[in-house]
Amino acid sequence: MQTPYLFPLGARLGEDNVVLRARSRRHRVDNYAGPLSIKTVLKGEVAWIVGGRRLVVDPSSFLIIAAGELYSMNIDSEQPVETCCAFFAAGFVESIARDMTSPVQSALDEPYRMPAGLPYLSAMHSVQDRSLAGHVRDLAPRCKGELAPSGFEEDFLVLGENLLQFYERVRREAAQLPVAKESTRQELYRRLLTGRDYLHAHSSGGVSLLSVAREACLSPYHFHRGFAHAFGRTPHAYLTAVRLEGARRQLESGASVLEACLAAGFSSTSAFTRLFRSHFGEPPSAVRRKFARSGKNAEAESCTLTS
DSSP states (O other): OOOOEEESTTOOBTTBOEEEEEEEEEEEEEEEEOOSEEEEEEESOEEEEETTEEEEEOTTEEEEEOTTOEEEEEEEEEEEEEEEEEEOOTTHHHHHHHHHTSOHHHHHHOTTOOOOOOOOOOEEEETTSHHHHHHHHHHHHHHTTOOOHHHHHHHHHHHHHHHHHHHHHHHHHHHTSOOSSHHHHHHHHHHHHHHHHHHHHTTTSOOOHHHHHHHTTSOHHHHHHHHHHHHSSOHHHHHHHHHHHHHHHHHHTTOOHHHHHHHTTOSOHHHHHHHHHHHHSSOHHHHHHHHHHHHHHHHHHHHHHHO
C-alpha cells in the first residue's frame, strides 16, 4: 500500500477535520469505530461492512458512516483501488446545525454552547447529489500542496453545511412514507435503506424483488410501495439506473459496448443501448468514441511533453 495522504499533516481522527486519500491493492480495517465520515471511491470499488451489511461503494456512490459506528473493510484487488474520505471532528457538524437553526444573538451570548446530537444513519447513497461527494473528492488534490490551510477549514464548513442539507433531504424522503406513527416510519425507512444498499451490492447480478424485500425484512408489496414513496422510483427503475451508471464508467475506462453491457448485468445489447440512450441522451457507442478521442489526445500530449 502506498503511504496514504493525510491532511492536515499530523491531524488526529475524531479531534480534527481530516482528509485521507489512499491508493492500494491490499488494505484491511477491522471493527473500527471512527468519527462521522464520508467515504468516496475514485477508482475501483470498496466494500465496507457496517452493521452486518456489505456496502459496495464505487465512483457512482458514496457512504456516510455515523460517529461511533463499527465498520470493517478489506481491499484485495489486482488493480489499485483509490479512496478519498472526509472525517469530521467530534461535534463539528452538530455545531453547524446548531448555528443554522438559532439566531445570531444566541451565538453572541453563548458562543461555545454545546450542540445537540444528530441521529445520523449509516447508509450508502447515489452521487446524483454530486455536490457532496464531489466536494470530498476535490479536497485531497487541492489540499495536497498545503497552500491554503485556511481555505481547507472553510471547505469543511461548506462540506458540513452540504451534509446537513443532504441529511434534511433524507428526512424528507422518510417523511414521504404513508405511515402515521413516527417510530414505525423510521424503522420502515431504515429497512428500505437496507434494501437499497442490497441493490447497489448486487447490481451486476440477478436481483429479484423477493430477494431484496427479504433482505429488508419486508414483504415484496410493502417494500415496493415504500421504496417508490421514499425514493421516487421503483426498485427496478433504481437498479436500472445504477447499472447504467456502472456501464458508463466501464465505457469511460476503455471497455467495448458489449463488455460494458455484460459487466453491468445486461444480457441484451439492443435493450442496453435503448435504455442507455434514454438515460444519458446519447448511445453507448458515442461515449466510447469520446473516450477513444480523449485517450488519443492525452497520449499525443504526453509524447509532446516528453519529447
